[in-house]
Amino acid sequence: MTNFFAVRTKSGAISFQFSKKTTIIISCLSLTAVFVFILSLSAGSSFISPLAVAGHVFGYGDGSYDFVLNTLRFPRALMAFMVGAALGVAGLILQGIIRNPLASPDIIGITSGASVGAIIFIVYLMGTVSLNWLPLSAISGAAVSAVFIYLLSWKKGVTPIRLVLMGIGVAALMKAFVTMMLVMSEAAITTKSYLWLTGSLYGATWMDVYAMLPWLLVFIPVTFLYTRTMNVSELGDDVAKSLGINIELQRFMLLFISVVLAGSAVAFAGGIEFIGLIAPHIGRMIVGRSFAALVPVSALIGGIMVMLADIVARTAFLPLDIPAGVFTAAIGAPFFIYLLYRNRNN
Amino acid sequence: MQANTYAFSRKSLFSLMALLLSMLLFLAGCGNDSAGGAEETKTEPKAEEETAREITHAMGTTTIEGTPQKIVTLYQGATDVAVEMGVKPAGAVESWLQQPVYEYLKDDMEGVTIVGQETQPNLEEIAKLEPDLIIASKLRHEEIYDQLSQIAPTVAHETVFDFKGTVEMMGEAMNQQDKADELLAAWDERVSDFQGKIQEKMGDKWPMHVSVLNFREDHARIYVTGFAGSILTELGFEGPKNITDESLDVVKLTDKESISQMNADVFYMFMEDNEAVKKTHDEWTSHPLWANLDAVKADQVYTVDEIIWNMGGGIRAANLMLDDIYNRFELEK
Numbered sequence: 040m041t042n043f044f045a046v047r048t049k050s051g052a053i054s055f056q057f058s059k060k061t062t063i064i065i066s067c068l069s070l071t072a073v074f075v076f077i078l079s080l081s082a083g084s085s086f087i088s089p090l091a092v093a094g095h096v097f098g099y100g101d102g103s104y105d106f107v108l109n110t111l112r113f114p115r116a117l118m119a120f121m122v123g124a125a126l127g128v129a130g131l132i133l134q135g136i137i138r139n140p141l142a143s144p145d146i147i148g149i150t151s152g153a154s155v156g157a158i159i160f161i162v163y164l165m166g167t168v169s170l171n172w173l174p175l176s177a178i179s180g181a182a183v184s185a186v187f188i189y190l191l192s193w194k195k196g197v198t199p200i201r202l203v204l205m206g207i208g209v210a211a212l213m214k215a216f217v218t219m220m221l222v223m224s225e226a227a228i229t230t231k232s233y234l235w236l237t238g239s240l241y242g243a244t245w246m247d248v249y250a251m252l253p254w255l256l257v258f259i260p261v262t263f264l265y266t267r268t269m270n271v272s273e274l275g276d277d278v279a280k281s282l283g284i285n286i287e288l289q290r291f292m293l294l295f296i297s298v299v300l301a302g303s304a305v306a307f308a309g310g311i312e313f314i315g316l317i318a319p320h321i322g323r324m325i326v327g328r329s330f331a332a333l334v335p336v337s338a339l340i341g342g343i344m345v346m347l348a349d350i351v352a353r354t355a356f357l358p359l360d361i362p363a364g365v366f367t368a369a370i371g372a373p374f375f376i377y378l379l380y381r382n383r384n385n
Numbered sequence: 386m387q388a389n390t391y392a393f394s395r396k397s398l399f400s401l402m403a404l405l406l407s408m409l410l411f412l413a414g415c416g417n418d419s420a421g422g423a424e425e426t427k428t429e430p431k432a433e434e435e436t437a438r439e440i441t442h443a444m445g446t447t448t449i450e451g452t453p454q455k456i457v458t459l460y461q462g463a464t465d466v467a468v469e470m471g472v473k474p475a476g477a478v479e480s481w482l483q484q485p486v487y488e489y490l491k492d493d494m495e496g497v498t499i500v501g502q503e504t505q506p507n508l509e510e511i512a513k514l515e516p517d518l519i520i521a522s523k524l525r526h527e528e529i530y531d532q533l534s535q536i537a538p539t540v541a542h543e544t545v546f547d548f549k550g551t552v553e554m555m556g557e558a559m560n561q562q563d564k565a566d567e568l569l570a571a572w573d574e575r576v577s578d579f580q581g582k583i584q585e586k587m588g589d590k591w592p593m594h595v596s597v598l599n600f601r602e603d604h605a606r607i608y609v610t611g612f613a614g615s616i617l618t619e620l621g622f623e624g625p626k627n628i629t630d631e632s633l634d635v636v637k638l639t640d641k642e643s644i645s646q647m648n649a650d651v652f653y654m655f656m657e658d659n660e661a662v663k664k665t666h667d668e669w670t671s672h673p674l675w676a677n678l679d680a681v682k683a684d685q686v687y688t689v690d691e692i693i694w695n696m697g698g699g700i701r702a703a704n705l706m707l708d709d710i711y712n713r714f715e716l717e718k
Contacts, residue, residue, distance in 0.1 A: 084509035110535055111508055166543075170527045222604070225635045227524050227545065234504055241505045242529040353507075358499055359479070360507040 046331075055266040055331030064326055068339040072120065075346045079116040080108060082350050084357060110244075118243040119349040119363070120342035121251050122304040123314050127341025128259055129301035130315030131322065131333055132293050135269045137199040143316035144301035147206025148188055149181050150312070151213035153305040154236055156180020158220045161232050174250065174306035181302035184209055189294065196287050198276070202294075238311030238364025240349050247307050254303040258296050262334050265293055269330040311364045314341045344370065440557050443523040444530045444541040452560040453518035457537070459506050460545045461487075463520040465699020466555050468493045470564050476500040476514045481696050489693065489705060503545075512536045518558055520551075546612040546698045568700055575707055580621050582716045595622040596647050596680070597694070598654035602661040605669055607636040607647055613694045616703055620710070625649050626679075644674040652680040655691035687713060 045056040057065075080092045087095075087104055095104050126144065133142040144150050160168075160176035188209050192201040217236070221229050268289040272279045279286050301315060318341035319333060326332040348366040355361070437450045457476040458464040464477040468490055476498040479485045485499045498514060501507035503525055511519065511533070519539040526533065526541060533539040540558045542551055549569060556565020584591050595617050597608040608614045609624055611634060618624070626648045628636060638646060656662045669675060680686055693705045711718050 084507060084513060106512055106535060107509055110532060111512075165527075166523070222637065222639070230504055231525075239505065242508075242532065244531065358501045358507045358510045360501050360505045362505070 055263060055329075057332060058329075061326050061329070061332040061336075065332070065335050065339070068336060068343070072339050072343050072346075075343050075350075076116055076120065079119065079346050079350045080112050082354050083107065083112060084354075114245045114248045115240050115243040115349065116346060117248050118251065118307060119240050119346040121248070121255055122240070122308040122311060123318070123341035123343065123345030124259070124338035125251075125255055125300040125304035125341070126311065126314040126345075127318030127322075127337035127339075128262060128334055129297045129304070130317075130341075131319035131330075131337040132262065132269075132297040132300075133315070134319055135272070135330065136290055136293050136297075137203055138273065138275075139199065139203060140320065141316070142203060142206075143313075144297070144305070145310070145312050145315060146210065147203060148184050148208075148210035148213060149206075149298055149301045150305050150310055151210045151217070152184025152187075153177040153181040153302055154217050154310055155184070155213045157235050157306075157309070158217050158232050161235065162220055162224050162228055165228070165231070171246075174247075174303075177306040178302040181298055181305060184213060185294065185298040185302075189291070197290060234362060235309040236364075237362040238305075238309035238367070239352075239362035240308055240345075241360060241362065243307070251303055251307050254299060258299050259334065259338060262296060263331060265289060265296075266331040266334075268293070270328075273328065308345075309362075309364060311345065312368050313370070314344055314367055317370075318344060438557065438560070440540055440554070442540045442554060443543040444521075444527070444539070447534070447538045447540055447558075449518065449538050449540075449558055449560075453516075453538075453558070455514060455516045456518045456520065456559065457500060457511050457514060457516040459500075459519065459521045459526055459533075460503050460542075460698070461696060462545055462548055462551045462698030462702075463522075463542075463555065464494075465490060465697050465701050466548065466551045467520070467559075469568060469699060469701045470552075470555065470559065470561055472559060472561075473497060475516055476511060478503040478506050480692075482692060487692050487697060489697065489701065508532055508536070520555055520558065547615075548612070548698060548700045548703050551698075552700050572700065572703065575704070576619055579707065579711065579716070583621070583714060586714065586716065590650075592621050592623050593651055594624065594626045594649035594679075595651050595653065596625045596649040598647060598652055599695070600654065600656040600662055600666040600669065602665060604637055604639045605647075605665065606638065608634075608695075609636060610634045611695070612698055612702075613653070613706065616706060620707075641669060641672045641674065644669065644672060644678070648678050648680075650679050650683065651685040651687070652678075653687050653689045653694065655689050655694050657691070 043056045043058050047055075077089050077092055081087050081089050085107075087108070091100070091104065092108065094100050095108055129149075130143045133144060133147065134140055136142075137147075154177075156179050157173060157177040159180070160173050164172070164176070188202065188205045189197065191205045191209070192198070194201070221232055224232070268279070268284055268286075271282055271284055272286065272289075276286055304311070319337045321340050322333045322336040326336050345363065345367065348370065349363040351366045352361045352363040437448055440447050440449060455475040456467055456472060458467050458474045459478050461478070461480060464474060467474045467477075473493060474497055477486075477494070477500065479499050479502050480487045481503075486494045486497070498510065500510040500514070506526070506529075508529065516537045519533050519537050521530065521533055521539050521541040522543070522545045523530075523541045524544050530539060530541060538558075540554055542554055544550075549572075552565050552568055556562045587593065597611075597613045597617065599606040599608060607625055607628070609628060610618075614624075625636075625646065627646050636646060638644070656666060675681055689709060693702050693709065696702075697705070708718065
């Protein structure tokens with residue numbers, strides 16, 4: 040009894056419990072995230088000692104790091120964390136709805152929808168319309184493809200398996216479209232598009248941070264409203280229904296949250312892959328299957344992974360600044376294979 | 386029991402909200418801080434004030450004072466032009482081939498700091514150099530233009546291959562209009578010299594149709610405009626015989642049956658040096674339709690240096706390309 044404590048509002052809309060162990064793990068992860076965050080402020084073309092960084096943050100700096108820290112590293116590190124957190128939670132939700140550990144925003148078509156939106160922008164609008172509108176185009180792409188997938192899977196309701204199959208189909212279609220656009224356009228545009236598809240936090244600004252933050256602050260907490268649904272739907276649609284859950288509505292809402300989170304991440308950082316797949320898995324390995332615990336844990340792990348990938352991207356091949364997406368894939372791919380290998384008998 | 390849970394939950398809900406709120410405040414604090422810092426660096430006045438010039442370019446209008454000494458060039462053509470104007474850049478982006486600097490520029494680029502790739506130049510490296518002018522391209526650097534402007538006044542050209550536009554823009558920005566005019570006048574003179582001599586040599590065979598061909602791993606391209614295409618047009622060459630749509634910059638051929646699109650009196654081709662590309666080249670050139678092309682029949686197919694003809698993108702590369710054409714037609718320079 041004493042190993043758990045419950046969080047519950049009066050109406051019971053939000054209700055979940057944490058074990059003590061989970062609380063400790065979340066605290067540890069938060070500390071790690073802070074540590075990695077400071078590291079990403081320190082690391083770069085020239086190393087700034089963590090003490091100097093702390094001094095700067097708390098207002099004791101002499102102003103010599105204003106540009107490098109305030110304009111370049113701070114927004115970039117924050118963006119890295121937010122993008123990772125959004126992708127982690129989006130992946131967690133999808134894996135929950137679909138009850139398939141291999142589901143993630145990049146596999147079931149949300150990321151590819153965003154890619155189409157972004158590539159259309161780069162090919163047809165770049166140069167005449169300010170690049171600031173690119174995220175909007177990407178997020179609309181994600182939304183359109185999600186609606187498309189949802190409608191195609193609808194047959195007196197949506198079953199997880201149809202969602203996955205339609206998602207994979209739509210993803211393939213979108214990828215074909217992206218390839219076609221890449222082949223048809225000229226070299227400079229293709230270069231730009233590839234860069235976007237790889238996913239990069241290069242050039243992140245405070246404006247991006249402010250544009251991304253509201254999505255996270257609204258939709259990650261909202262996820263907690265659905266802890267009961269998620270925990271129960273792990274047991275299958277029939278059990279969930281018999282326990283009085285409006286499975287169709289809840290699934291739609293969860294899908295919506297997932298699309299918004301993944302879409303906003305992809306809109307600002309491009310096609311960063313594998314985080315949505317892997318962060319929830321690592322989360323499950325350390326805190327088990329409680330959805331309420333998995334939300335913050337997946338967010339933290341996703342954030343830490345993208346921050347790490349970006350630190351490597353910025354510093355490993357100086358003076359080159361390489362897209363972070365290269366390294367998330369490099370961390371992600373072996374892990375993905377390991378997962379398949381471990382589940383080979385199931 | 387129930388009541389107990391309520392009491393506890395209320396408290397933890399409050400503390401959760403308090404935590405969120407404090408994080409928000411922290412972030413907001415950081416944000417304000419940065420905005421203040423950014424403005425400070427922007428309004429810092431420069432010592433010289435004699436010749437403040439307003440330069441209008443692809444990303445807006447920039448005021449530049451005096452003669453910038455430390456220049457950072459963020460695309461290949463700008464690096465080429467800076468060197469040709471006699472100004473060694475303090476920093477430049479890595480070349481596409483022969484990294485970090487093209488052979489044809491190497492002698493004049495000793496000790497230049499490489500600031501990353503043209504597609505993602507390293508902003509911290511640029512800031513470290515404390516330049517007083519940055520030459521960028523809207524095509525590549527639109528999203529980082531504001532950050533570049535915080536480092537130093539930044540002028541941006543629309544594209545990366547318009548060598549004349551680059552010379553004009555850099556002449557103005559670097560306070561070297563005379564030098565820029567001189568380079569462009571010399572170029573114009575060479576162009577009319579070439580036109581006179583080729584007319585004399587070729588007689589009624591002039592103007593010739595030309596195709597600039599590029600073989601890739603999985604397809605072939607005809608460059609109609611771009612760097613090489615626009616220079617050839619200026620010299621008086623006509624474009625590919627079967628391509629009448631003048632709006633096309635690059636024609637991509639993915640099917641060998643469209644080989645006839647390439648048809649012209651002379652071919653200049655360049656390609657990357659790797660097996661896959663060589664295979665494409667061999668396949669296309671051994672296709673029966675290839676042998677029907679006028680340039681092939683007249684034995685006028687030449688492989689040219691990709692760096693000079695396509696990647697350099699500056700006025701020195703343009704002159705070297707013109708030298709190459711003089712040589713190929715055995716004209717006296």
